[in-house]
Amino acid sequence: MSLSQRINNLSESQTIAMARKSRELKASGIDVISLSLGEPDFKTPGPVKEAAKRAIDEDFSYYTHVSGYLELRQAIAKKLKRDNNLDYTADHIVVSTGAKQSIANAILSLVDPGDEVIVPAPYWVSYIEIIKLAEGRPVIIPTGIEKDFKITAAQLEKAISPKTRLLIFSTPCNPTGSVYSKQELQAIADVVAKHKDVYIISDEIYEHINFIGHHECMAQFGFIKDRVVTVNGVSKGFAMTGWRVGYIAAHVDIAKACDKMQGQFTSATCSIAQKAAHAAM
Known part of the structure; x- marks a missing residue:
């Protein structure tokens, strides 16, 4: 069968492939x-599950705003202020x-x-495949144990070129x-x-899986x-990996983009899952 060059150039998620192989071996x-x-080793908190049940019973089963219903986005903005001292409004949030x-x-x-x-x-494997899907060119910067597997300012400066558009990194880092x-x-x-044309995606989904102290956000620096x-969600901190709720906080123009x-791919995420995420906030 003839498939698009785009899909032929795309690799399967190695994380998912490894998980599938693990299940096969266990079976x-x-x-x-x-x-x-x-995957967290605890269960979704009871109040979160109860909120989802109420949403079902109250027939909260229709389309929401593509970016998530307003009260959820407001709750995320409050979380970012409370936990991270970041000032955002609902207009900056996309669920x-x-x-x-x-x-x-x-x-x-x-x-x-x-x-x-x-x-x-080391990096989360999906970064590279998504970059390729966008027809971008990944520029990999090796890090080592001597620097705790962290990129340095000197390494970054050396890697930036006139074609650089984006830096992606995670803290706490997946997988290190x-x-x-x-x-x-x-x-x-x-x-x-x-470098005024360079942006940052700061993947902070593991914010609550942190055993060394307070979580620091890249967006705390007003000049940048x-x-x-900022990418985050409820999957890791609230054991909600299967609920599939993540979010960004960004400049309004990026949020609108x-x-x-998203409006051309999935529209909004599941309305029931949104209610559960709201309870988690």
């Missing part, structure tokens, strides 16, 4: 410790079917064919677990600030905030 009787999916879609929306909204996207390694300090984030922000897309992109 055959082999004892497997799976390190594939980022998606998981943080993976949030990242895809942002990349597809910001990257043109031929644009370079800087990604520190490294957590960036405020000083380390500021050093990165200082470099990006010198308008060029930062992501809303437009």
Whole structure:
């Protein structure tokens, strides 16, 4: 069968492939410790489940705004102020079917064919495939244990070229677990600030899986905030991986672009899952 070159160039998610192989081995009787999916070892909190049940009973079963219903986006904005001291309104928030879609929306909204996207390694494998889907060119920066698997300002400055459009990184990092300090984030922000056409996707989905102290956000630096897309969600911190609710906080123009992109793919995420996420906030 003849399929598009786009899909032929796209690799299967290796995370999902590893999880599938793990399940197959377990089903055959082999004892497997799976390190594939980022799955919490606790259950979705009771109040979150109760909120979903109420939403079903109250027939909250219709389309919402593509970016998520207003009260949920307002609750996310309050969470960002309460937990991270970030000032956003509902207009800056786009709720998606998981943080993976949030990242895809942002990349597809910001990257043109031929644009370079800087990604520190080790990295979450889907970053590269989504960049390729946008016809961007991944620029991989190796990191090592001697620097706690973190990108340095010097490495970033060296990697930036006239074609650079985006830096993607995560803190706490998937897969290394490294957590960036405020000083380390500021050093990165200082470099990006010198290059006015470069944006940052800051993947912070593991915010609550942090065992070394307070979580620091890239968007806390006002001089770079308008060029930062903060990605987060409820999957890891509230054991809601299967509920599929992620979100971005970004400049209104970026939020509108992501809303437009999402409107042509999935529209809003599940209304019941949105109510559950609201309870988690």
